[in-house]
Amino acid sequence: MTMLQIDNLQAEVAGKPILKGLSLTVNAGEIHAIMGPNGAGKSTLGYTLGGRPGYAVTGGSVTFDGRDLLALAPHERAAAGLFLGFQYPVEIPGVSGAQFLREAANAQRKARGEEPLSGGAFLKLAREQAALLRMDMDMLKRPVNVGFSGGEKKRAEMVQMGILDPKFAVLDETDSGLDIDALRIVGEGINAIMRRPGKAVLLITHYQRLLDYVRPDFVHVLAGGRIVRTGGPELALQLEEQGYEAAA
Amino acid sequence: MTGPAPLPTRKAEAFRYADIGALAKLWPLPEPESVVVPAGGSFSRAIVPDAGGVTRLALSIGKGAKAAVHVLNCNGDYGRVELDVTLHESADFTLGGAQLGAGTQTLEIVSTVSHVEPGATSRQTVRSVLAGRATGTCLGRVAVARGADGTDAAQSVRALLLDPAATANARPELEIFADDVKCAHGCAVGELDAQGLFYLQSRGLPLPDARRLMLAAFIAEAFAGAGDGERLERLARERLEALL
Ligand SMILES: Nc1ncnc2c1ncn2[C@@H]1O[C@H](COP(=O)(O)OP(=O)(O)O)[C@@H](O)[C@H]1O
Ligand SMILES: [Mg+2]
Numbered sequence: 001m002t003m004l005q006i007d008n009l010q011a012e013v014a015g016k017p018i019l020k021g022l023s024l025t026v027n028a029g030e031i032h033a034i035m036g037p038n039g040a041g042k043s044t045l046g047y048t049l050g051g052r053p054g055y056a057v058t059g060g061s062v063t064f065d066g067r068d069l070l071a072l073a074p075h076e077r078a079a080a081g082l083f084l085g086f087q088y089p090v091e092i093p094g095v096s097g098a099q100f101l102r103e104a105a106n107a108q109r110k111a112r113g114e115e116p117l118s119g120g121a122f123l124k125l126a127r128e129q130a131a132l133l134r135m136d137m138d139m140l141k142r143p144v145n146v147g148f149s150g151g152e153k154k155r156a157e158m159v160q161m162g163i164l165d166p167k168f169a170v171l172d173e174t175d176s177g178l179d180i181d182a183l184r185i186v187g188e189g190i191n192a193i194m195r196r197p198g199k200a201v202l203l204i205t206h207y208q209r210l211l212d213y214v215r216p217d218f219v220h221v222l223a224g225g226r227i228v229r230t231g232g233p234e235l236a237l238q239l240e241e242q243g244y245e246a247a248a
Numbered sequence: 249m250t251g252p253a254p255l256p257t258r259k260a261e262a263f264r265y266a267d268i269g270a271l272a273k274l275w276p277l278p279e280p281e282s283v284v285v286p287a288g289g290s291f292s293r294a295i296v297p298d299a300g301g302v303t304r305l306a307l308s309i310g311k312g313a314k315a316a317v318h319v320l321n322c323n324g325d326y327g328r329v330e331l332d333v334t335l336h337e338s339a340d341f342t343l344g345g346a347q348l349g350a351g352t353q354t355l356e357i358v359s360t361v362s363h364v365e366p367g368a369t370s371r372q373t374v375r376s377v378l379a380g381r382a383t384g385t386c387l388g389r390v391a392v393a394r395g396a397d398g399t400d401a402a403q404s405v406r407a408l409l410l411d412p413a414a415t416a417n418a419r420p421e422l423e424i425f426a427d428d429v430k431c432a433h434g435c436a437v438g439e440l441d442a443q444g445l446f447y448l449q450s451r452g453l454p455l456p457d458a459r460r461l462m463l464a465a466f467i468a469e470a471f472a473g474a475g476d477g478e479r480l481e482r483l484a485r486e487r488l489e490a491l492l
Contacts, residue, residue, distance in 0.1 A: 009319035050450050053442065078452035090447040094465025100448060103461070144447075145464075164451060 001028045003065060003168055003200045010059035011048045014191045018044045020225035021060070025170070031194075033211055033236060036222035037244045042204045043087050045222065046170045050084040051077055065167065078104070079111035079231030083160075085174045087204075089153040092144040095200045097156070098146060099124060101163050108164065122163075129162030134187045150177030158189045169194055172200045176212035187213025254278035262330075265417045267354040267383040270326035271302070280304035280332060287311040287336075292475050294316070296483060300324015300353075306332040306456045309339035311365075318474045319345035321355045322487045329418035330361070331359040344470040345374040346480075349382030356385040363396040363426075370400075375470045376407040377463055378414035379491045384423075385417040394425040403433035408440055408466060408492065410459075456492050463488050 004026040011019040017211045026032050036042055049062065050053045051074040062069040069077060092100075106116040118126065130137050133155045145153050154174050161169055171190065178186055187210055194201045195214075203214060211219075211233065219235040220227045221244060229235070255275045256263040263271070278282050285291040294418035297303050309315045313336075321327045333341050347355040361370050376384035386405045407416030416434040440462055448458035467484045471477040 050446075052446050052450075073455070074446060074449040075452050075454045078450060084450050086447065086450075090440075090441075090443045092444045092447065092465070094468055095448075095461050098455070100461060103457065104448070104451035107454060107457060129429050160451065162423065169318070196348075198445070 002026075002063075003028045004069075004202075005063040007062070008060040009045075009048070009057065009062060010180060011044060011055055011057050011155055013055055017058070018225055019048060022222070022226045023060075024220065024227055026198055026200050026202060030217045031203060031214060032143065033203045033216035033219045034221065034222050035205060035236065035239055035244070040111060040222045041225045042222055043172055044225075046087075046172045046202075046204065049077075049082065049170055050074055069131070073208045075107065077110040078164070078166075083156045083159060083164055083166035083169040085169060085171035087172040087176070089145050089148075089157050091148075093146055095144050096141055097139075097144045098123075100142045101126065101140070101160060105164055107248045126159075126163055129159050129193075132162055132192055133159045133211065134185050135159050151179060154178055155182060157188060158186055158193070162189065162193045163207050165193070165231075167198065168200050168202075170204070174203075175205055176209060183209060185211060186210075190214050200231045208236050211236050261421075262284040262387060263360055264387070264419075265354070265383060266356060267326040269353070270453060271328075274302055276423050277278040277302050277304065279490065280306040280330065281343045282306045282317075283308070285309045285313040285315050287313060289313045291315040294296075294320070294474070294476055294480060295329055296320045296480070297327050297329065298323050299412075300327035301343070302328045302330065304330045306340070308334045309336060309341055309368075311337045311339065316341040316342040316344070316474065318471060318480055318486075319343070320348075320475075320480050320483055321345065321357060322484070326354050327350060328356040328358065331357070331361075333359065333370070335361070335363050335365070335370060337365040338367040339365075341370040342472055342473070343370075343372040343374070343430065344472070345372075345386070346467045346470040346484055347376040347378075347384045347386075348373070348467070348491060349376070349384050350379040350482060350491045351382060352380070353382040354385075355382070358385075358387045358388070360389045360391065361401065362391045362393065363399040363401060364393045366396055366426075367398045368396070368400075369400070372403045372405075373470050373472075374405045375465065375467050375489070376416055377410065377491065378407060378416055381411075381413040381415075383415045383417070387417075387419050387421070388433075390431060390433075391423040392427075392429050392431070396426040399426060400430045402431070403435075405435040406466075407431075407437045407472040408463065410440070411438065449472045460485075460488060460492055462491075
């Protein structure tokens with residue numbers, strides 16, 4: 001079943017065209033890796049899918065679970081099952097992570113016509129997901145990402161993903177800033193949360209090492225705002241050996 | 249005998265941004281309430297003018313005494329809170345103020361903090377959130393007298409504008425005639441962090457909820473450590489609802 005269909009997507013930032021006719025289809029149950037040089041438009045793809053203001057779609061279409069994704073507001077995309085793991089998770093002073101996540105989870109549930117999570121049920125869920133990522137619950141209660149190290153921020157992103165339980169996750173360089181142990185924990189976390197029937201992942205990365213844990217079904221090269229090459233897991237190895245230029 | 253002081257004009261520094269029309273109806277102002285905190289004593293007061301107007305408080309904080317004033321200025325078309333604070337030796341003063349304005353409201357916190365003897369500390373934090381065509385002003389004057397060595401005076405004034413026609417004025421003023429004085433002050437006027445808002449939205453919060461969370465956190469900085477901080481935060485959140 002097709003989960004995400006991106007067709008000839010064009011988007012610009014600050015009047016500058018970045019995505020220039022990007023097409024990609026992701027089926028439920030699949031994990032796709034996107035690799036590509038800096039400035040290729042990988043993060044722009046993530047933000048455009050997430051509906052970030054300032055990322056203007058000038059052409060093409062995106063269908064998510066049979067719906068026109070681009071017609072939805074950012075919070076509606078989340079409620080529809082989209083999760084964006086940020087390359088640079090944002091610090092939000094004074095806003096407790098646990099409080100915001102409970103509100104966010106319940107806003108999503110409300111939008112889907114589900115009952116809200118009680119305080120107790122939320123805490124139990126949060127504890128489970130924090131434990132999965134070996135993160136201290138106290139960190140989750142602190143202001144969102146404030147004072148977290150780069151690696152802690154990425155781990156916290158995955159705890160958020162576990163709590164929100166999305167159908168589809170775009171993970172933007174979630175592996176950068178992680179040490180070897182954290183990389184394994186995050187990789188296993190991604191598998192536990194997302195490698196399930198009816199779910200799919202778009203994994204943006206520069207390195208094979210994350211793909212050793214989260215085995216992709218497809219690997220794409222994004223360069224100059226479009227997908228220039230697609231292959232199986234072996235393509236990632238080839239890219240690591242030869243670089244993007246030779247592979248593209 | 250001198251008569252009542254004439255109605256000030258906007259040429260007077262302390263009334264530079266005042267709503268003189270509204271002030272005229274209240275003129276002459278009653279004398280400030282005067283509170284003397286005895287040496288070693290402590291005092292706290294929450295000021296929440298429920299219909300605006302001018303609230304005036306003069307505080308004299310005795311040797312080694314502590315005083316904390318928290319202000320939630322959000323009601324009435326014109327709300328002005330004037331504080332005149334004198335710190336004696338090693339006294340301590342905290343001001344935490346929040347102003348939440350919408351429509352055509354003019355809200356002001358005008359403080360004069362005088363360190364007249366050595367070793368006293370003052371901490372002033374004012375957070376304003378302004379929507380519509382509201383004006384929020386914070387004039388904070390800190391005067392350190394000759395001989396008031398070792399003074400530590402901090403002032404942090406920040407405002408967030410929610411609409412293009414809203415205005416914030418922040419003017420810290422320092423007069424220092426002593427030695428070994430630590431005076432930190434910062435003031436900033438800005439908008440809600442767009443990146444933070446998108447981050448919260450991307451997790452499923454509708455925009456108004458995302459803004460409410462961030463604004464409540466911003467305002468809460470003014471009430472950190474307040475005895476009845478929770479009540480003030482709740483009142484502030486209720487007012488925020490009306491702003492959004
Ligand atoms: N907010 C922005 N304003 C202007 N240009 C931007 C902005 N964000 C990204 N860009 C530009 O868009 C291009 C793609 O950036 P990005 O999507 O971050 O690439 P990648 O994630 O593949 O490294 C770059 O040329 C970058 O400079
Ligand atoms: Mg990027």
